[in-house]
Structures are given as C-alpha cells and as structure tokens.
Amino acid sequence: MTDAAPVIGAAGELLIVAGALTDSLATPRLLLAGRRTEPAWARGLWEFAGGKVESGETAIAGLHRELREELGVEVVLGDELFGPDVSDVTGDRVWEIRAPGSVPGPGAEPSPLRFVMRLFWCELAPGSPQPEPLEDHDQLTWLEPGSWREGVRWLPADERIVAALLDDAIAIHKRGTC
Ligand SMILES: Nc1nc2c([nH]c(=O)n2[C@H]2C[C@H](O)[C@@H](COP(=O)(O)OP(=O)(O)OP(=O)(O)O)O2)c(=O)[nH]1
Secondary structure (H helix, E strand, O other), X not given: OOOOOEOEOOOXXXXXXXXXXXXXXXXXXXXXXXXXXXXXXXXXXXXXXXEEOEOOOXXXXXXXXXXXXXXXXXXXXXXXXXXXXXXXXXXXXXXXEEOOOOOOOOOOOOOOOEEEXXXXXXXXXXXXXXXXXXXXXXXXXXXXXXXXXXXXXXXXXXXXXXXXHHHHHHHHHHHHHO
C-alpha cells in the first residue's frame, strides 16, 4: 500500500498481484496466509499478501514491492498460477476477484471496476527475514499440509484459487517423485 495510483486499464480493470508464499518451490508444504485488517467487509478474513499494481510498474515489480511492504521479505518467484479468466486489458489468464458492480462481502460498496488477480508461487530468498505482519494484516500463519483450504477463512474470491493452488502443489510433488 503506497500513495501511488493503481493502474486502471482502459477497460475499467484493476490488476492485483499476489504471492503464494511457500516453504519450498520444489516441494511446497506450507502456505502463508495473512489476516486482513481492512476494509470492514474483509476484516478478519485471510488472503495472499499482495496488492494493486501501480502506475509505471510491472506486475512482477509490484509483487516484490507489496511483499516487501506488507511482510518485509525478499522472495524468489516461481511459476504463475494461471486463472481461468482473461484480462480485458492484456489478454493474460487471470483470476477475476470482483466483477464490475458486484460487492465482495457484507457491507461492501459496489465498484464499477473489474478486479483481476495474478498469483505467483514464491519462496523466501536466501538471507530474507521471516515474514512479519507489517502492513494490512494483523496476523500471519503458515498453513500446514491438509489445512490449506479449511485452516483459515479465506476471502470469498480466494476460495477457488486456494483449491487450484493445492491441486498445483500436488502436481509439483508428483513431478518431483516421477
Ligand atoms: N492482496 C489481496 N487482495 C485480495 C485477495 N483476494 C481478494 O479478493 N482481494 C481483494 C481485496 C481488495 O479489494 C483488493 C486488493 O486490494 P489491497 O487493499 O490489497 O491493495 P493495496 O495493498 O494496494 O492497498 P490499497 O491501495 O487498497 O490501500 O483485492 C488476495 O488474496 N490478496
């Protein structure tokens, strides 16, 4: 979160980037989730650390900045978890997290913008500090195997993303043992 303006594409689309921070890109076992402090509709729900890409910034640069600001970490990026939706601006495969005019949760305002997310696997870079809830979260947790989906109450839009991430983690493990 900074004062710079987020990028709103001509199609009225806002891009969010987020990190699926795990203990190991090669054999992911743990998944980091952060508990949001605001806005009111999202308070107490859990999410991937990340945020809005700012004007003049690439998605990757935005992701490194958000993870530094929110968690105080440096990361090595892994693969992107492509979503089933398509960006109206870039044509990238994304995760739609809010359709224009929809409300994400009780008490939330409708937004004329479409919110789409790009999510990347990542692990701590050598020498990085451990994550801390510096901004936007009041608690962090490393979810153990078997508790990625049910271990916390995710933001509504994240539920299908976590399910896909888990499938991907299982596929990564299988590839590693074949
Ligand atoms: N960071 C993040 N945002 C998510 C996730 N799932 C989800 O629906 N969202 C929504 C919540 C917000 O409406 C929006 C992201 O905005 P944000 O508040 O994190 O962005 P930001 O850090 O740049 O902060 P700000 O400019 O709003 O102050 O996307 C997720 O897993 N991570």
